[in-house]
Amino acid sequence: QKEVEQNSGPLSVPEGAIASLNCTYSDRGSQSFFWYRQYSGKSPELIMFIYSNGDKEDGRFTAQLNKASQYVSLLIRDSQPSDSATYLCAVVGGATNKLIFGTGTLLAVQP
């Protein structure tokens, strides 16, 4: 089992729709959860971080964390073509304190 799992996609949504990106992790001791966006050929850019169960909203982005289910998600409201990128879920492992990345989900927002 991978430590951080994401569906590779592509996830295709129409412009203006809500994009829902999901991630599960295996280390129950993990405490810190991050979403990064990576455009093709570029480095990752921090979008959101969340530490507590529940929802955290920042503009069009909402991160959701459920530690009991070991599940973290990112919702993007009013998706724009410029949101098209690979979204990386990253988790700080409870045992290693290292940031562990999922393989990313490719999001394609169709105009």
Add this chain to the structure above:
Amino acid sequence: GAVVSQHPSWVICKSGTSVKIECRSLDFQATTMFWYRQFPKQSLMLMATSNEGSKATYEQGVEKDKFLINHASLTLSTLTVTSAHPEDSSFYICSARGRGGAGYSNQPQHFGDGTRLSIL
């Protein structure tokens, strides 16, 4: 805030050359810096972690004599690829994490723009 500057953006050089990449945190003190490499269509691979003033900790399979890391200050880390060969061609990305409360590991990592290294 939380800007990480990485230079150079592109390097093309001959086989056998040593290449130095700089990573600077511009508006915060980076207690820990990380070096990653990424091959096309693959995920980020952590190469090493460095804390200011300490020797870097390398991941399994990463040659410490090949990839020299120096983290001499709270704002600067360098990666030197020694005697680079074509198989070292990759996208190298640094990231930095600043001080936080009780748990430094909770602080987000901020990434530089990356260095695309091509060895001919």
